[in-house]
Amino acid sequence: MSLHKTPNPEKGARYLGLLDQALCAAHWSEVPELARKVEKHAPERKSFTLAARSQCQIANASHRPTSAASNATSSLHSLGELVPRLLESTTATSAKSYPDDAFVASICLAEIYWVQESPIDALKVLEGATPSGQSEKSAAAPLGWLEVCTVKAAYIRAVCLESTGRHSDARGCYQTAVIQTPGHRSAELRRWTERLLASACMYSVKKMPSPSAQDFSETYTAFKAWAAYWDRAGETNSAGTSNVDVPRRQVWKAYYDLLSTILQHGLLYNTPPQANDDLFVIAGPDYSREKYSASKRAQRKEIKEVERTYETLLIKETQFPKASQSNTEVEEWAEQVVTNWRAFSSGEWTDSDLEEGGKNAVSRIVLDILYRAATKTFHSTPILRHLFTIHTALGEFDLAMHAFNSYMEITDKGKAREEKTGKRSIGLDDDDEAVLTVAEAVRVLCRYGDREQAAKALETTEALQKWLDQKRPITADRMLKNGGDHDSGRPASQSSASALKSTSLAAAYRAMGISQAHWASLTFESSDRPGLLEQAASNLRRAQRYDEDSVETAYSLALVLARQRDVSGAIEVVRSVIESRDRPDIVREDAGSPSPHDRKRKLIPLWHLLALCLTADDEFEAAVQMCQAAFKQFGNPLVLFGQPMETMLRDPEKAIPSDSGARGLVDQMEGFEKEGILQIKMTEIALLELTEGPEAAVDMTDELLSVYSRLFGSPGLPTTSQKSEPAVPTTNSRLGGTLRSIAGSIRPRSSRSVRSEKGTSRRLSLASADNTTFLPPLPAASSNNNTQDLSSPIAITVTNGDNADTEKPRGRHAHHPHLPHLPFHGRKHGDASRSRTRDESLTVSDQDLISSNGNTTLPQSQTADMSNAQQHLGAIPHNEAHTNLPPPPGHDNQPPRQDVRLPAPHPASASTIPEPHLSPYYERRQNIGVLVKTWLFIAELYIRAETYDDAQSAVSNAARFAEALEAGLAGEDGGTSAMKLCLKGWGGGQSIDDLLADVWAAKAQLSLALSKPFAALSHYEQAVSLSPDHPVAIIGLSNLLLDIFEETLPAEEPMPSTRPLLIASNPLIREARPTLPRPTSSSSGPSRRPSLGGTPSFLDQKPRPVIEDDSEEATTTTGRRARPDPTPAELNRLAARDRAYMLLSNLTKLGTGWDDSEAWMAFARACELSGEVKRARQALWWVVELEEKRGVRGWEVVGAGGYTL
The missing domain is CATH 1.20.1050 (Glutathione S-transferase Yfyf (Class Pi); Chain A, domain 2)
Structure with a gap:
């Protein structure tokens, strides 16, 4: 007799809940026992318990180890035995009473078909499987497994539709699943939800038809649902994974x-x-x-x-990978x-x-x-390359160079190993990437480094040349393409240069040329300089052959040619690259660039260099137009400055950029670019001084300071973080210290009132010119030299030569500050006939600068509305209304429409490196250094205009900022030191000592203009003590020392006297003058002009000792007698002459003085007074050569970054 217990509904409900929890938690070991108890106490739920047992077998079959392939296969095939029972349960009588149980059984059956790779059968089952929806109304539903089955059904349906090629239905299924974001309450729900969303995301990416805004939106929705799911679910691990999981x-x-x-x-x-x-x-x-x-x-x-x-x-x-592996991901x-x-x-x-x-x-x-x-x-060169890039962008140049040195060492050893073994190394950058990295490092070293970094750059390019000459193994695809022999024991090889892209080769040779040209300006070996410049020009020409449209190569090459006095060659190089901007391929490339004005920004120094080259050929009117073209190429001033020029000129404080104000391209520029813009304005003012006189140039100083305030903002005085700044004495000038006073009351009332009306009208005409005029082209090359230029005139009126000469200021002292050209050069500043007979010409297109009515308009934004695939463009300019004309060719409508579907990302965006962001101290030092240069430039203008009070105020402002910058160094890490003061360090610009030396030299020039030679002598001495190789200070000091030797200036400042002591015929000076013989004409050499190449060969000659012999004093009738010892006054004069000779001899051998005509002029004078007449004649011929191809300003003002852009 057996005991048969009746079912207990309460226990059945409780065991049913426990079974549901076990299924949701994936506790498969508990499922069979709980299913037995449910069947005992709730026999009407057999469909659910059958599905539970089947789900347990599916899980166990899916979790079999993959190594036991036969067992796993048999387990999957054994699932087929469950199919008839599950089919029966879905049609049983209980299914009508409990439709959700039938739904669960159907999903279990569909999963079996899916696991057995029968997607069609799975879809047939899923078509008739739908939940009742009653249990979904409550978040605390007793059957959580039903929610899991709903998600599982959506996943299996989408995957099966995808596998059967029904992509449209699969796409709709995924979109529905993404919109109806599933839950995350249980492990199995999280698992199937993750699988569903992961598949939806990957499918949307794989099947995205095109990169349009609509497709991006659809794909993004899936990933957004994925992210939202994990925001709710957290980092809980899924219960398990299978071989189909993403x-x-x-x-x-x-x-x-x-x-x-x-x-x-x-x-x-x-x-x-x-x-x-x-x-x-x-x-x-x-x-x-x-x-x-x-x-x-x-x-x-x-x-x-x-x-x-x-x-x-x-x-x-x-x-972490092994040494023979690399983590590609x-x-x-x-x-x-x-x-x-x-x-x-x-x-x-x-x-x-x-x-x-x-x-x-x-x-x-x-x-x-x-x-x-x-x-x-492990030794990843890509990671090192990126570290170099980021550290450089942060201005951490020392750390960047550490990363680059490691990169070079690993790459160099890897290339040597490849050359020896013929096999490519794992983990190294490809040849193109390595060459581009080295080229960028050379650029950084030359642009931001000091002398030590310049030597490092030259050494790096030597290693780069070795790389180009190395033999490299050919890859399999290249061997098949070239018909290589695979049967040989050693892989085929080729030179690295032959396998590089043309742009990589151009970058390599450009880096070599830049490093050589840069070192030529720093080397102490004057005999090496011509060879270095020749090699630089040769390498830059090779780079240009590989990449003809490179603005960087054209700039470097043109600057090297200008340094070599090949001005016509430099003009031709600049002309070709500027004219290429109108080519269709260049226009398309600029339009597709993330920043369409990048090329125009790079052209700014080239416009400036072209202007200086034109001044070397006395084409001053054309040079002015080139300076203006540098700004007008952007069209409206709003593009470049973010505000009208009138605002900048009338209210300088509004010119200072603010976060809320309009932003222009200058707000995206780094310090060197901004300084280049300011230097162009200085050149424009220098040309105005040359053509209309110094008083006209003085009126432009307001605009110059307004441009500075817009570019660099309010300078402010550097403050220390540890101690307060010492008080700086103020001057009695009206200049003050704020930008309002800088541009508003720079001149005293007495001098300002005379020219205020004229200066205001000139500034307004220039401001309006930026908005209403277009760039006139240079005179075009023509077989008829009498062809008249019909282009519209510029706003500036250029006076004729006679008037220009009459406006030149007269000096008050023999050492008047040197004007832009030496007096014997014979230039006619107002002569425009030579400008019209140039053989080389540059045609400047103005169609992109103006609109049809002559007014420049702000270029249309590069962005567009993406609501549809087209947008309206502005009307095409005509001389008449467009309604009176036929539609433009290729456009049926006026205005035309433009396709705004997304273009591909610009390829250059992946290789360009943002300009370094200097540390706050170096950035402040750079900005204030530019301000000091600006004040000194203004001071020189005032000196030549003979307004000495204003010049004194300008020099005082420059000194105030320079001295405050020196005081601010004490607040930096490590404090101040002589080394920090004399070295410029990383970041470019000038050292603090050099800035102070510039100020002292300007004070000396002002003292000379005020007929205070002894004060000037003291100031020059101070400048030389701060910067021993300062060109201006050495030239000025040497001229005064030679004056002392010639006795036009006493050796010591005389005591105050009622009679002038500076006249050479003064009897007091005549009595104290020792008798020194003048050199005889027998020491003179041939009068023909010597042939001079790069640097004069006579520089390498050792100075000959002067043997002074006077027969009347040294001999008597009875025999030769000893010469008396020189007097102290004579020794002082000889010491002054020899010191001047030594200073000038050293200066002319340095990169700062080898092409300085003033230095050579002073050196010729020193040679003549030392009795070396032949050497003096050679130096004078060299001066003639330098002056023939000398611009209105030095070539170094073109770019603060040297030969780099």
Whole structure:
């Protein structure tokens, strides 16, 4: 007799709940026992218990080890035994009473078909399987497994549709699943939800038809649901994985790639999006600044979060590689992060668009990522390359060079190993990437480094040349393409240069030329300088052959040619690269660039160099036009400065940029670019002085200071962080210290009132010229030299030669500051006939600078509305209304329409490196250094205009800023030291000692103008003590020393007397003058002009001792007698002459003085007074050669970065 217990409904309900929890938690070991108890106490739920047991078998079959292939196969085939029973349960009578149980059984059956790779059968089952929906109304439903089955059904349906090729249905299924975001309450629900969302994300990426705003929006929705799911679920691990699961890390990587692609295409978040609108748009003209910044901040925040999540998974799941392996995924991740960093560091993003700390904080985050990535790589050259790039951008040049040195060492050894073994090394950058990295390092060393870094650059290019000459193994695909022999024992090889791209070769030879030219200006060996410049020109020409449109190569080559006095060659190089801007391919490339004005920005120094070259050929009117063309190429001044020129001139304080004000291209420029713009204005003023006189140039100083305030902002005085700044005595000048006083009351009332009306009208005419005139072309080359130029005249009126000569100021002392040209050169400053007979010409197109009515208009924004695929363009200019004319060719409508589908990212955006962001101290020192130069330039103008009070005020302002900068050094880390004062260090510009020496030299020039030679002598001595190789100070000091030797100036300052003591015929001076013989004519050499090449050969000759012999004093009738000892006065004069000779001899051998005609003129004088007449004649011929090809200003003012852009 057996006991049969009746079912207990309460126990059945409780065991049913426990079974549901076990299924949801994936506790498969508990399922069979709980299913038995449910069947005992709730026999009507047999469909559910059958599905539970079947689900347990499916889980066990799926978790079999992959090595036991036969067992796993048999387990999967054994699932087929469950199919008939499950089919019966879905049609049983209980299924009608409990439809959800039938749904669960159907999903279990569909899963079996799916596991057995029968997607069609699975879809048939799923077509009739639908939940009742009753238990879904409550979040605390008793059957949580039903929710899991709902998600599982959606996943299996989408995967099966995809595998059967029904992509449209699969796409709709995924979109429905993404919109109806599943839950995350249990382990199995999280597992199937993750699988569903991961598949939806990867499918949307794989099947995205084209990179359009609509497709981006659809794909982004899937990833947004993925991110939202993990925000709710946290980092809880899924219960298990199978061989069909998409790795979680792969999904996050795809998410990051999608956000990166959106960033590279310049799309913005549409916040908040309206109904049926795309999630991404391109900012249009009506896009407010607040909305623009909010969208950018949201974009940066999301990228940062995804970046952090993926990096955590990557670092956690990646093992350190063996020496023979490389972690490709880590290196690709670092490459993607740096690519995004370039976008964030571009001019399209501002500090306000990013998180706290701006671009500097973004760079620090990327730097941390790279160092963490380095812990998962072994000698990775890509990681080292990126470290060099980021450290350079942060202005941490020492750390950047450490990374580069490691990069060079690993790469050099790897290339040597490849050359020896014939096999490519694992983990090294390819040849093109390595060459471009070395070229960029050379650029950084030459542009921002000191003498030590210049030597390092030359050494680096020697290693680069060795790389180009090395033999490299040919890859398999290249061997097949070239028909290589695979049967040989040693792989075929070729030279590295032959395998490089043309752009890489151009960068390599450009780096060689720049390093050689840069070292030529710093070397102490004067005999090496001509050879270095020749090699530099040769390498730069080779670079230009490989990349004819490179602005960087053209600039470097033209500057080297100008230094070599090949002005016509320099003009031709500049002309060709400027004219190429109108070529269709260049126009298309600029239009596709993230910053369409990048090429125009690079052309600014070339316009300046062209202007100086034209002044060397006495074409001053054309030079003025080139200076103006540098700004007019941007069209409206709003593009460059962000505000009208009238605002900058009338209210300098409004010229200072602000976060809320309009921003122009100058707000995206680094210090060297800004200084280049300021130097162009100085050249423009120098040309105005040359053509209209110094008084006209003085009227332009207001505009010069206004431009400075717009470029660099309010200078302020450097303050120390540890102690207060010492008080600086103020002067009695009206200049003051603020920018309002700088531009508003720079001249005393007495001198200002005379020229105020004239100066105001000139400034207004120049400001209006920027808005209403276009750039006249240079005289075109023609067979008929009498052809008249019919272009519109410029706003500046150039006086004739006679008037220009009458306006020259008369000096008050023999040592009047030197005008732009030596007096014996014979130039006619007002002669325009020579300008019209040039053989070389430059035609400047003005169609892109003006509109049809003659007024410049702001160029249309590069962004457009992405709501549709087209946008309206502005009307095509005509002389008549467009309604009276036929439609333009190729356009049926007027205005025409433009396709605004997303272009591909500009290829240059992946290789350009943002300009370094210097440390606050070096940036402040650079800005104030430029301000000191500006004040000294203004002081020279006032000196030549004989307004000495204003000149004194300008020099005092320069001194005040320079001295305050010296005091500010004490507050920096490490304090002040003689080494820090005399070395400029990283960052370019001048050292503090050099700035102070410039100020003292300017004080000396002012003292000379005021007929105070002894004060000038003291000032020059102070300048030379600060900067021993200071050209201006050495030349001025040497001239005074030679005056002392010639007795036109006493050796010591005389006591105050009623009679003038500076006249050579003074009897007191005559009595104290010792008798010294003059050199005889027998020591003179041939009078023909010697042939001089680069540097005069007589520089290498040792000075001959002067043998002075006077027969009347040295001999008597009875025999030769000893000469008396020289007097102290004579010794002082001889010492003065010999010191001047020594200073000038050294200066003319240095890079700062070898092409300085004033230095050679003074040196010729010293040679003549030393009795070396032949050498003096050679020096004078050299002066003639230098003056024939000398610009109105020195070549060094073209670019503060030397030969680099």
